Amino acid sequence: MKRLIAIVEDEPAIRDNYAAAFTREGYQVRTYGDRAQAMAAFAARLPDLAVIDISLEDEPEGGFELCRQLRALSAELPIIFLTARDSELDAVSGLRLGADDFLTKDLSLAHLIARVNALFRRVDALRKPPGDEAQIIRRGPLALDVERMRVEWDGRVVLLSLTEFWIVHALTRHPGHVKNRQQLMDAANVVLDDNTITSHVKRIRRKFQSVDPAFDALQTVYGMGYRWIE
Amino acid sequence: MSLRLKLLLLGLATLVLPWTGIRYAREMETALRESEQHALQAVSESIAASLQGRMNLLYRNADDSAPTNLGPYDLTPLVLTAPPYIDGYPDDWPHDPRAWRSYGNGAHRFRLLTGVYDRMLYVLLDVRDPRLVFDAPGANPLDSSALGDRVWIGYEDPQGAQQQVFLALTGPGPILARRIEAGEYGKESAVEDPRIVGALQPHEGGYDIEVAMPLSMVGRQFGVLLDDRDQRGADPLSYGTLRSDDLHTLGRLIVASPSLMPYLAQFMQPGMRLSVTTPGGAVLGQSDELAVPGVLAPAPGILTQIYRRFVDRSGEPQFIASDAPIYDASHRAVIGELDVTQAANRWEGLRDRALTRMLDWTLVTSAMLVIVTFAFAAWLALRLSRLRRASESALTKPPGAILDGISPQTLVSEFPETAAPDELGDVARSFSRLLGRLDEYTSYLRSLAGKLAHEIRTPLTIVRSSLENLEAEDVPLAARQYLERARQGSDRLNAILVAMGAATRVEEAIGGAERLRFDLVPVIGSAVSAYRVAFPQRRFAAELPAEPLEIDGAPDLIVQLLDKLIDNAVDFSSAGATIIVRLRRGPAAAVLEVDNPGPPLVPEARGRLFESLWQSRTGSDSRPHFGLGLYIVRLIAEYHRGGVAASDLPDGEGARFGVWLPLADVPLLPNYNDKVKLESV
Numbered sequence: 008m009k010r011l012i013a014i015v016e017d018e019p020a021i022r023d024n025y026a027a028a029f030t031r032e033g034y035q036v037r038t039y040g041d042r043a044q045a046m047a048a049f050a051a052r053l054p055d056l057a058v059i060d061i062s063l064e065d066e067p068e069g070g071f072e073l074c075r076q077l078r079a080l081s082a083e084l085p086i087i088f089l090t091a092r093d094s095e096l097d098a099v100s101g102l103r104l105g106a107d108d109f110l111t112k113d114l115s116l117a118h119l120i121a122r123v124n125a126l127f128r129r130v131d132a133l134r135k136p137p138g139d140e141a142q143i144i145r146r147g148p149l150a151l152d153v154e155r156m157r158v159e160w161d162g163r164v165v166l167l168s169l170t171e172f173w174i175v176h177a178l179t180r181h182p183g184h185v186k187n188r189q190q191l192m193d194a195a196n197v198v199l200d201d202n203t204i205t206s207h208v209k210r211i212r213r214k215f216q217s218v219d220p221a222f223d224a225l226q227t228v229y230g231m232g233y234r235w236i237e
Numbered sequence: 238m239s240l241r242l243k244l245l246l247l248g249l250a251t252l253v254l255p256w257t258g259i260r261y262a263r264e265m266e267t268a269l270r271e272s273e274q275h276a277l278q279a280v281s282e283s284i285a286a287s288l289q290g291r292m293n294l295l296y297r298n299a300d301d302s303a304p305t306n307l308g309p310y311d312l313t314p315l316v317l318t319a320p321p322y323i324d325g326y327p328d329d330w331p332h333d334p335r336a337w338r339s340y341g342n343g344a345h346r347f348r349l350l351t352g353v354y355d356r357m358l359y360v361l362l363d364v365r366d367p368r369l370v371f372d373a374p375g376a377n378p379l380d381s382s383a384l385g386d387r388v389w390i391g392y393e394d395p396q397g398a399q400q401q402v403f404l405a406l407t408g409p410g411p412i413l414a415r416r417i418e419a420g421e422y423g424k425e426s427a428v429e430d431p432r433i434v435g436a437l438q439p440h441e442g443g444y445d446i447e448v449a450m451p452l453s454m455v456g457r458q459f460g461v462l463l464d465d466r467d468q469r470g471a472d473p474l475s476y477g478t479l480r481s482d483d484l485h486t487l488g489r490l491i492v493a494s495p496s497l498m499p500y501l502a503q504f505m506q507p508g509m510r511l512s513v514t515t516p517g518g519a520v521l522g523q524s525d526e527l528a529v530p531g532v533l534a535p536a537p538g539i540l541t542q543i544y545r546r547f548v549d550r551s552g553e554p555q556f557i558a559s560d561a562p563i564y565d566a567s568h569r570a571v572i573g574e575l576d577v578t579q580a581a582n583r584w585e586g587l588r589d590r591a592l593t594r595m596l597d598w599t600l601v602t603s604a605m606l607v608i609v610t611f612a613f614a615a616w617l618a619l620r621l622s623r624l625r626r627a628s629e630s631a632l633t634k635p636p637g638a639i640l641d642g643i644s645p646q647t648l649v650s651e652f653p654e655t656a657a658p659d660e661l662g663d664v665a666r667s668f669s670r671l672l673g674r675l676d677e678y679t680s681y682l683r684s685l686a687g688k689l690a691h692e693i694r695t696p697l698t699i700v701r702s703s704l705e706n707l708e709a710e711d712v713p714l715a716a717r718q719y720l721e722r723a724r725q726g727s728d729r730l731n732a733i734l735v736a737m738g739a740a741t742r743v744e745e746a747i748g749g750a751e752r753l754r755f756d757l758v759p760v761i762g763s764a765v766s767a768y769r770v771a772f773p774q775r776r777f778a779a780e781l782p783a784e785p786l787e788i789d790g791a792p793d794l795i796v797q798l799l800d801k802l803i804d805n806a807v808d809f810s811s812a813g814a815t816i817i818v819r820l821r822r823g824p825a826a827a828v829l830e831v832d833n834p835g836p837p838l839v840p841e842a843r844g845r846l847f848e849s850l851w852q853s854r855t856g857s858d859s860r861p862h863f864g865l866g867l868y869i870v871r872l873i874a875e876y877h878r879g880g881v882a883a884s885d886l887p888d889g890e891g892a893r894f895g896v897w898l899p900l901a902d903v904p905l906l907p908n909y910n911d912k913v914k915l916e917s918v
Binding site (some may be wrong): 025031091112205206 | 471691702749759763768795796799
């Protein structure tokens, strides 16, 4: 059975373009223009994944509310936030809404689809019983479950968004090597400017530090990029 | 010329006031002098009138007619101011060459000077006689064989009888006056007259004789005769004002009545001289108090003396004089003349007081006016410069300054002088309004980029996603190239959007930045090595200090700042050029400089380079520019409490962009920024 993706987006052209792309990828798509419409549909049937625009018509932050309601219905449902502004990324992240990724709208469709696929893979992996240890990268206190896209530090879970996970993954694959911003962007399937990468890295650090205040493994090499120190 | 100087000059123009005062004082003085002259004339005429016909008051021996025509033997004694000491020396006589009378016979002459003082008649004889012959010592003065030079004095006594005394010259010093009296049997004897005293002193070419006698002895007539002998007992050569045969007087003695002086004295005032003369001009009586300073003239003060130097004109007569004839009772003949002389400065005290007071006031007024205008000018200049500073700083302040949360609105509302009710206040208010508008305009412009970026992003997303969907469709090969072009176009559009939002994002990054203390040297060092990779077309030289330079701030932002400077340097230099990145320790700050060879700064760029939305770029390249790069540099420098500057390289072959960042171990002083700015970059 085809997986169902719900797109909540007030701009019909974008909504339809996204729908077309996902349909082409073999997903079943439902689109909604506002929160009430979406919630009514979700109450009837939960989608397998939701792509939600933060600003919905007359509600500038209607997406947040929708996310909260959706999360109340399902704890595992993958949610991707779309924003028109880079500056909202921090705000979204700070709200701890339990979304799986935050993206800006200038992300290309290919990248969006890569994310959706990755999130579905994770859902699948979580459903399978744990077993294949080879998929887990260990770097000191860090344990990176590539399959489930889960990160543990000292045995404690660090909740990273998909973009953040990919950045950490790219850095930890070759510890000590400097990854420049472009490499990180490629790894995370995003096209961002330098400031956004910097703020992503900052958020990653903050998330690790909330688990372990002494966290110091993610270093900045000024002018070049970042590296992971064991 | 500054406003202050102009107003000072204006104030100095009030010095015309004292000048006018001086002019006025001069005019007043002239008028005063004229009126004094008139008053004096009136005084002299009234005194003269009071003397009219009073011959007996004027002349000691009043006869019917005044001595209008003086004969050669008439004597008009000087009115002496002090009695000469009868010692034969003429030093204590007044020097008045016109008063001398000269009598003689051929080469033998004597000069005669007579004077009156306090009812005494004084006679001075200056005899030119190369051969002074004294009487034989101890001889009878009447012994004709023993006679030397001899002086006869003849006079008419008050009873009208002719009298004679002689002075026998017996040697230098006192000489006696004797009269010849007929005794019994016609025997004559010389009797000494003690009322008459005399003295003789020889001098070069002659001798002087002084004689004093009471005026009471003398009537109307008086004369002197000299018997000049070349040797003792010889026949004398006689000459003088006595008839030589009977020694009767030839000339009159014209002397004022004793009551004239007391009469004149009642008209006297200090600083005045009254004199009564004969119609011929000989002084009869004189009361002189010219030298006595007026009672109204205290010693002038220094200020008054200074004023006087300005007011007094040179060549002004010291005295004013007036004369009036004294007529006889019938008002037909003139019996005398009255001269009244008065010191011109008799009323000096009064005049000086008025002058001093007037000039004091005008000077004080002028000085106060000057001070007030100067103070006003200073105050005005202060206000104007405050206005200027405020408008300048309002223009140079980054709009919506993120430092210390100063918003442009508060800056505008704190504009000085806006509360002033005068014209300057109007200017300030309109300035403030203008700046407010400008501020709204710039902040609108600034936000426009961000807003535009946001607003364009949605349609761009539509275009891009549509294109991506189209690529997935079965598009004819011929159409693919258009698809590709559309894609490139949208990519470029996206890049533009990113560039437009750059400043906004940096401001957001600054807002969220965390300050930490770090060493600049390795940060700059590693950044420069990254540029070598990023810009292979340029060479990079890093000049870094050996010691660490610690600042408080965000290393990410510092690297962004350097990125922008390097972008700028790369844009303005040609391929293969060497860009120098220099970090050094300034007086209180770390100084980061980026030198790039290339064109010098355009003149209009000075002072504006680091403003938002300003660029001097004329050419165009593929990357979009919005004049935000150096603005971002400034934002980041100011976040670190530092500053920026740009200049041409010393050789003019390029530009230097400098940033100074206060060192962490240097305490921030109130005027810290100005100091560092002056000293470092």
